[in-house]
Amino acid sequence: MGCRVAANLSVAIFMKKLRLFFGQNAVWLVAVVVAAIGTGCIVLGKQKANPALFNGTDLSGWEITDYAGGGAVAVKDGEIHFAQGELITGIHLAYDKIPRTNFELEAEAMKVDGNDFFCAITFPVGETYATFVPGGWGGTVVGISSIDGLDAAENETATFMKFEKNQWYHFRVRVTGEKIQCFLDDKLVVDLPLADRQIALRPGPIELSVPIGIASFQCISKVRNVKLRTINP
Template identity: 45%
Template sequence: MLSKVFIILILIALIACTSGNKSEENQTVVSLQENIPEQAQALFNGKTLDNWEITNFGTQGPVRVSGGKIVIGMGDGCSGINFTEAFPKVNYEVGLDARKTSGNDFFCGLTFPVNEKFCSLIVGGWGGPVVGLSTIDGIDASENETETLMRFEKDQWYNIRLKVSESKITAWIDDELVVDFDYQNRELGIRPEVSLSRPLGICTWMTTAEIKNIWFREFSE
């Protein structure tokens, strides 16, 4: 009799632990998606790649969802995801949180539309420090006037926000203005390596990154 009672108590304890772990996991997923501005629409549900697909660069590493984050694994070149639904071409903001977990190059290459053109915001490129737009008049972020040098730590989250208006592209990292570019009468473009990221995509270069809290909102000027 004593052994049966003991076994029942163990089973109850195991069930309680399992339920607790599931509850904690669900709370983690929810909390990871809370950093969304008012009147913004979340583009990632924290659980699946719904409305996204793994970009078939041919050089990509594995991509998976884990713990409320999209994990973009290191590949032999670009690895990433692209949005499969309709997305505005101008007068919008888009934001996300990203961190680098391994590798030494850009951990967020955000390709986005600008009217009928496309451009990319590179965060941590050219060996790690470069932030800027690629391309401007055919010139990469490392050589055009949008270049900013920053230090990025591994395993540290960075909040990235981009705004596209009728005349300007503006970007912030952790509320620090890093791009303030008037694109009127300038030629915007993207590097051939990220052409499959259009119209909206996030990629890395030979780097593993984690992405969460992806959102967008439209505005009128």
């Protein structure tokens, strides 16, 4: 009841101030604004901006990562196409003004050919970075590299699953100050508390993938719908 009285009082004060500036037109002005908000003509300030990182047309905002022996990267039909390289092929964001915690990063990916990871996602964790690896180490390992110096095949995030070729998979990485969570087709596959853990990238070429990167290893793959949004922890 107290909250309702306070709200009504605030509205009354607001209307009084409007009348001082707009006279009898104040009520009409409020009605127009409310109607505009209801129809979507006015977007409230608290709504979040478009979370898309990939525009579906070209690699604006991205750079092709300079991996030795990397395959070609092209945009076609609203998708990023990775050709098979000698080792790693990938892209990374060309800017670093991004959230470093309290965010979700997602992408859809398809393995066309190959037998290793086809959409490794590198992302910030506070002041450091980690990589979510789907289908690494011969095509079946899913996990985070690296934790306490151990890569995804060696630490407790490792799980094993088979990824079918020519099938789209949805990946989502959620980072807060307390944990890293990773989802595969909305199934939770990594749930890692961060307290007293050392998070870092696996030493080697993947270090070029910061601040946000997507990479494949000796695979032909496709990626689409790459999005980044801030969240409330």
